[in-house]
Amino acid sequence: MLPSEKAPEVQPQHPITDRVQEALAITRRGVEELLPEAEWVRKLARSEATGTPLRIKLGLDPTAPDIHLGHTVVLNKLRHLQDIGHQVIFLIGDFTSLIGDPSGRNTTRPPLTPEQVKANAETYYKQASLVLNPDKTEIRYNSEWCDALGARGMIQLASRYTVARMMERNDFHDRFHAGTSISVHEFLYPLMQGYDSVALKSDLELGGTDQKFNLLMGRHLQAEYGQEPQCILTMPLLVGLDGVDKMSKSKNNYVGISEAPNQMFGKLMSISDDLMWQYFTLLSFKAMAEIEALKAECTSGRNPRDAKVMLAQEIVARFHGAGAAVSALDDFNNRARGGVPDDIPEVALSLPADGAGLGVAALLRQAGLAPSASEANRLIEQGGVKIAGDAVSDKSLKLGAGVYVVQVGKRKFAKVTLSGAQG
Structure with a gap:
């Protein structure tokens, strides 16, 4: 059943206070x-006055089951708005996941199964x-209203938008002119995401820059159903550790929020000094005035490493606690001095049956320290390879029975126990 339609009430003007x-x-x-900014200012003023x-x-x-720091950019913004008193709605798209978001796709995206959606949703919130304050967060699933629409409601909803407007979307436009197939069900995704805003009567919707078309759809449909249209806020896509592409698991340039504290800390310390300031702006909860002051200090001669340590500790503390952040710094400093961290994995390997010893390349591959012998x-x-703190230069070196601390690069370690071949 579709929401009732009536013209939105004319809102009085309210003062623009310091708050x-x-x-x-x-x-x-x-x-x-932030679109349209003037409307958002009016909404803020009305909220303050009433x-x-x-x-x-x-x-x-x-x-996907896991969230990385790139996902938290919009979550951080949501938390900042939550902290100044607004109602945050964390919407899990269990219905829209079954359609598949075509945003940025040049092929039809295979929809997830209900079982996949359920398994992933369990870890999402x-x-x-x-990041969010769970006591002040409204959790919703869009299957609540999307399932209730039925075939009749879906047809009525589809009548609210034209094919010509839908084809203005970049990915649909490009695929059409390239002769790449577009399935009809893909047109339903932005319609259903926009309808979420109608069902929730949202005042502001957040998303990444790649979601702008979908967010604007919410404004259009709210106006169609007689509601005051939401404003939209898009956040930049966080650049990954490589400093080139957006943070993505497929690019292996990400920091997962469930990663071990030491690993998270080390990855954050690896970003460039220039990229660090984008991370401060998008990921830190420090006031911008404090960040700008810190940046000025670094420009005037302070070691940028000091600022990077602050950033890494703040983020590790957010996801693992203050104690873990302190330990991660100690571990990082220990590694920088050439020391061995306390939490290295232990690996047991068998020697070849011929008794000739295990080659270093084979050991690295079998211990998971290198993807291949080459x-x-x-x-x-x-x-880049050390055994017991000494660099290895001989590729023909073979190791006999014993326990070896093996290091690859700056951050990969393993305690390898070599024993006789298994019969």
Whole structure:
């Protein structure tokens, strides 16, 4: 059943107080676009004058079980708005996941199965709660209203938007002109995401820059159903550790929020000094004035490493606690001095049956320290392999029975126990 339609009430003008200006500054921090900003200012002023929190929506499809720091950019913005008193709605797109988001795709995206969606959704909010205040977060699933629409409601909803407007979307436009197939069900995704805003009566919807078309659909459909249209806020896509591409597991340039504290800390310390300031803006909870002051100090001669340590400790503490952040710094400093961390994995390997010993390249591959023997040999040639603290230069070296602390690069360690061949 579709929402009742009536013209939105004309809202009186409310004063732009200092608190409204402060809320606007918090909203603007790090954003790519805030549309329309004038409408958002009016909403903030009305909320301040009436004491009624604004409804702020973020929808995430549980397409994967884990969240990385790139996902937390919009979660951080949501938390900042939550902290100044607004109602945050964390929407899990269990229905829309079954369609598949076509955003940025040049082929039809295979929809997830209900079993995959359920399994992923179970971990999504648990991880998001490490950023959001769970006591002040409204959790919703869009199957609540999407399932209830039925065939009749879906047809009525589809009548609210034209094919010509749908084809203005970049990915649909490009695929059409390239002769790449577009399935009809893909048109339903932005319609259903937009309908979420109608069902939730949202005042503001957040998303990445790649979601702008879908967010604008929410504004259009709210106006169609007689509601005051939501404003939209898009956040930049966080650049990954490589400093080139957006953070992505497929690019292996990500920091997972469930990663071990030492690993998370080490990855954050590896980013460039320039990229660090984007991370501060998008990931830190420090005030922008404090960040700008820190940046000025580094420009005037302070070691940027000091700032990077602050950033890494803040993020590790958020997901693992203050104690883990202190330990991660100690571990990182120990490694920098050439020491061995306390939590290295232990691996048991067998010697070849011929008794000739195990070659270093084979050991690295079997211990999971290199993906292949050829890559292991390349690492040895570059001086990136140490055993018991000594660099290995001889690729023909073979090791007998014993226990060896093996290091590859700066951060990979393993305690390898070699014993006689198994019969």
